[in-house]
Amino acid sequence: xxxxxxxxxxxxxxxxxxxxxxxxxxxxxxxxxxxxxxxxxxxxxxxxxxxxxxxxxxxxxxxxxxxxxxxxxxxxxxxxxxxxxxxxxxxxxxxxxxxxxxxxxxxxxxxxxxxxxxxxxxxxxxxxxxxxxxxxxxxxxxxxxxxxxxxxxxxxxxxxxxxxxxxxxxxxxxxxxxxxxxxxxxxxx
Amino acid sequence: xxxxxxxxxxxxxxxxxxxxxxxxxxxxxxxxxxxxxxxxxxxxxxxxxxxxxxxxxxxxxxxxxxxxxxxxxxxxxxxxxxxxxxxxxxxxxxxxxxxxxxxxxxxxxxxxxxxxxxxxx
Numbered sequence: 001x002x003x004x005x006x007x008x009x010x011x012x013x014x015x016x017x018x019x020x021x022x023x024x025x026x027x028x029x030x031x032x033x034x035x036x037x038x039x040x041x042x043x044x045x046x047x048x049x050x051x052x053x054x055x056x057x058x059x060x061x062x063x064x065x066x067x068x069x070x071x072x073x074x075x076x077x078x079x080x081x082x083x084x085x086x087x088x089x090x091x092x093x094x095x096x097x098x099x100x101x102x103x104x105x106x107x108x109x110x111x112x113x114x115x116x117x118x119x120x121x122x123x124x125x126x127x128x129x130x131x132x133x134x135x136x137x138x139x140x141x142x143x144x145x146x147x148x149x150x151x152x153x154x155x156x157x158x159x160x161x162x163x164x165x166x167x168x169x170x171x172x173x174x175x176x177x178x179x180x181x182x183x184x185x186x187x188x189x
Numbered sequence: 190x191x192x193x194x195x196x197x198x199x200x201x202x203x204x205x206x207x208x209x210x211x212x213x214x215x216x217x218x219x220x221x222x223x224x225x226x227x228x229x230x231x232x233x234x235x236x237x238x239x240x241x242x243x244x245x246x247x248x249x250x251x252x253x254x255x256x257x258x259x260x261x262x263x264x265x266x267x268x269x270x271x272x273x274x275x276x277x278x279x280x281x282x283x284x285x286x287x288x289x290x291x292x293x294x295x296x297x298x299x300x301x302x303x304x305x306x307x308x309x310x
Contacts, residue, residue, distance in 0.1 A: 071255060076247035109300045116229040116298035119255050120222045120291075123262055127218035131211045142208050144280035148215040148287060155222075155291055 001186055005179030006077055010171065013069040018164055021062035021121075025157045028059060032128075032150060035137065049136045056129035063122035063156070070118060070163075077176050078111070093174035106173050110166040118163035124156035209273030212283040217269050219290030221262025226297030228254040233303050 003011075031052050082092045089096040097107040131149050132139065139146055232239040232250050242253025296302050 071248055071251060079249060112300045113298055115251055116225055119225050120294050123218050123221040127214045130214050135206060135211055138206055142211065142280065144284050145208055145211045148284045151288060152218055
């Protein structure tokens with residue numbers, strides 16, 4: 001059983017960081033709503049506040065790791081330019097997509113939107129974490145601030161969804177290939 | 190849009206924290222998101238800007254667009270938090286501005302929207 005370095009980084013970016021970040025939203029939404037909704041307990045324990053802070057901080061780290069690995073580790077492989085005369089484009093995903101009218105919009109719309117919209121998520125979730133940790137239970141006194149925080153949390157989720165969904169489709173039509181082989185089990189060939 | 194209160198730190202009793210620092214973070218996030226969209230659209234519309242934003246060759250203009258947007262976001266956050274650190278601001282207006290900016294960010298990163306103005310997609 002083996003994997004290439006490009007495959008490894010793609011999995012780490014998409015499943016290790018991105019998917020984990022996306023999954024974490026369900027817990028974050030539930031806890032943000034529970035702690036800030038009208039009628040919420042006025043005395044949320046310090047432990048609960050600290051746990052939410054750690055949880056959101058972990059989401060912030062995941063969000064930044066996702067966009068940084070995506071932009072600086074994987075994207076250069078995606079947009080690599082084939083040498084002159086090369087017609088086999090399997091290791092040049094962008095060129096592969098653009099080589100056919102049936103797949104070109106996966107780049108023109110999918111990748112172009114994904115690569116930019118993804119960056120909205122870490123900006124938004126960093127703010128959400130900061131405000132939540134700074135105000136803690138006092139955020140219940142600031143109704144409009146709660147709306148702002150929850151609105152940007154939803155925006156971060158949507159941006160992550162756009163990036164994740166297009167990332168999955170792009171990896172289906174033009175997967176990132178190549179790199180050196182890492183043998184996980186067995187002796188390999 | 191503001192009324193002065195006492196400045197507070199990160200660990201200060203929460204009930205005394207004015208909404209200024211939170212408002213600064215929210216509005217700055219909106220500014221940062223709009224910056225991503227504006228730079229994405231501008232670089233698509235004006236090729237010399239895309240070349241200028243090519244900070245790191247393997248990544249291309251995306252490196253400059255995102256780096257500049259993050260800098261804009263952090264500078265806006267720093268400036269706003271300094272100005273509003275001890276103030277109570279009109280949070281509804283801040284929210285409205287932040288959500289409009291966020292909407293600009295989403296809209297201007299959407300390639301079919303570029304085609305409405307640039308017409309080459």
